Amino acid sequence: MLTAFARAFKTPDLRKKLLFTLGIIVVYRIGTNIPIPGVDYRNVQICMDAAQANQGIFGLVNMFSGGALLQITVFALGIMPYITASIILQLLTVVIPRLEALKKEGQAGTAKITQYTRYLTVALAVLQGTGLVATARSGALFQGCPVASEIVPDQSMFVTITMVITMTAGTAAVMWLGELITDRGVGNGMSMLMFISISATFPSALWAIKEQGSLADGWIEFGTVLLVGLVMVGLVVFVEQAQRRIPVQYAKRMIGRRSYGGTSTYIPLKVNQAGVIPVIFASSLLYIPALIVQFSSSTAGWATWITKNLADPGATPHIILYFFLIVFFAFFYVAITFNPEEVADNMKKYGGFIPGIRAGRPTAEYLSYVLNRITWPGSLYLGLIALVPTMALTGFGANQNFPFGGTSILIIVGVGLETVRQIESQLQQRNYEGFLR
Known part of the structure; x- marks a missing residue:
């Protein structure tokens, strides 16, 4: 890993890009x-x-x-x-x-x-x-x-x-x-600025857990949170990398004396196809009633009910509604970003087909069927990850800010993996070995 870092900084153009990125990050943190x-x-x-x-x-x-x-x-x-x-x-x-x-x-x-x-x-x-x-x-x-x-x-x-x-x-x-x-x-x-913004709050949040802890001057709570965080990062990396590969075969075509096609590839359908968008949607939607109550300063019954059940992250109605909103928006976002009929038409246009599935409408129906099946575990995974901070607040005290969980861990892992891929692809243009072995 250290040799990969050294090799990245030894490459002149990649070194310029990395130093430029670090300079922009410093300017952003100053602002x-x-x-x-x-x-x-x-x-x-x-x-x-x-x-x-x-x-x-x-x-x-x-x-x-x-x-x-x-x-x-x-x-x-x-x-x-x-x-x-x-x-x-x-x-x-x-x-x-x-x-x-x-x-x-x-x-x-x-x-x-x-x-x-x-x-x-x-x-x-x-x-x-x-x-x-x-x-x-x-x-x-x-x-x-x-x-x-x-x-x-x-x-x-x-x-x-x-x-x-x-x-x-x-x-x-x-x-x-x-x-x-x-x-x-x-x-x-x-994405990089989001990554820096979220990770910048981690040291203070972890130290606050240590300061407010009661077991061994807070070190037991501190170590427990770090251990849970490492387990969650591993789980998120595993699920974010998981995908269902649908094989696609292209028919061989003769144009003049040359043959084209005859290759096989696949369509990668990620388990978490929607990313972190459903969590952001659900969080923003649940904040609207609380904001209305706060700006209205009303003491009516409906305002009291919203403050008690929706504005409080630990309330049971808030948790249930938050979970179901994440599942709903996961299916909603996947439906508007991935069009099986368009994919099936493009495959048919270029002579591609899924083995055992007829081209055209049967291919679109098969893609929809597979996409719905893998979106279910992806949406449930998003809902459970998003509820980790709430469960941590219950376990470590209401005033604690649990850093590993929800939107933060999803964004940090996703941006980190994407950045590593880009550095690795640029290293492999000059070396046989990439950033990760």
Whole structure:
């Protein structure tokens, strides 16, 4: 492994890409620690040290921003507006014929959709920035903190607009940094920034578990969490790499004196075809009722029921609804991203067929049947992984932040595997041995 790292840095062009990526990561981490104008950073730190942040509602966005959201920094919104915009555009591509036609135009159409994603990202950043500023001004960002209402001392319109513009510009800068990594660095830039944001919160979360532990000064809890984390990483790697390979045979064709085709390949159908998208969808959908109750400040019966059953991650209705939403969105996302009829038509067009299955409609029905069968274990796996933090909170105490589980572990393992594959492919262009043996 160490020799592979040394070989990567000995290759001039790969070394430039790795150093460029590390430089962008340093710039990103600096931006996540620079407070925006109009915020009393001392009061923010008082509330952060008291560990009274409302993680139930803002936990997902705070995780994607590397802890910058609750500190109200320049990169407070992080990569979340871009993720939301990308998901919305991906869903609209199936619904709107114009976007579907752009997607089929190749590189030019993809560039146009990317431009739409950028515009939507800026618009969502304005909305989310306004909501964050309003929440910080009202003192609801840190529940129970005595100085929560003094985080934004000057609540004039000019200061509010300045704060929103600064966070929107920070989101645009994050988007630009991610695209720079994609073009001139290693791996997918947006995924890499997500990876860095999530992993940056791991040391503090692990140390908090040690500090709040009671067995052997917290070292037993610390070691237990590390052991569970390693087991979960191994499980996630195993499932993420698992796939069902459907064999495809291409008929031999004679064109002039040359023969073409006659080769055999396969269609890889992953067990977790949807990735981490269903978890993000389900989390975002469950946060909406809690946000409505918080901004309405209502004491009616329906508001009390939502606060008790949906806003609390440990409540039984929340856990059940969260699990079923993940399973539903897993099937929903796979259905809109993988079209068996389109795959069957393309195979038929180029003379391909699945052994024992007729080309055309029978092939599409067979692909749908196989896809539904492997999506079931994939969706159940996603639901169980997403519930690990909730079970950990119950086992280690309600104020603990269990780092290994849910969206974080899925993103870290997925991005790590993809980045290693890209480095390995570039190493194999110059050496017979790759990054991993």
